[in-house]
Amino acid sequence: MPAAAPEEIDIFEKAKSLVPPDYVPSDDEEYMNEQQLAYFQMLLIEWKRSIHSAAGQTLQSLADGPIREADLNDRASSETDWGIELRTRDRQRKLVSKIDAALRRIEQGEYGYCEKTGDPIGLRRLIARPVATMTVEAQEAHERREKISRDD
Structure with a gap:
């Protein structure tokens, strides 16, 4: 897996210097202030690092050797497990x-605002899903439209 780019490390270190260790964004602050943006940058970069680390472990396991179970049932079970693991890595x-x-939206000053309505997405939603691009209401409307078009 690719190592973190030097500019990403610099961004992380700068964000880390702006955010106290026990900081959690609050509705009492100005929405998407510098500290909140730094908090979400750190969160996203750490999440990305953990995904790359897990993918590296999967690659190492695959490189260690093929599955050679003597029993056909054991082999089928192992292959099923590997299939699930590889699908998980694809989703990641x-x-x-x-x-x-x-991360690009943070740099462009668009992070935290709905791509459909321009309204604030909300801190609780972003903490739960930092990659969210729509408010809950806009997301629900989008999913309803998708369901209707699938049913047609």
Whole structure:
């Protein structure tokens, strides 16, 4: 897996200097102030690092050797486990691109605001899902439209 880019390390270190260790964004502050943005940058970069680390462990396990179970049932079980692991890594690969997009939105000053309505997404939602791009209401409307178009 690729190592963290030097500029990403610099961004992380700068963000870390702006955020106290026990800081949690609060509704009592100005929305998306410098400290909140730094908090979310750190959160996103750490999340990305953990995904890369897990992917590296998966690659190492695959490189250690093929599955050679003597019993057919054991082999089938091992292959099923590997299939699940590889699907998980694929989902995480897609998540990394969402994390990168969120980091770009922070740099562009667009992070924390709904891409459909321009309204604040809200701290609780962003803490729960830092890659969120829409408010809960906009996301629900989007999902309803998707469901209707699928049912047609």
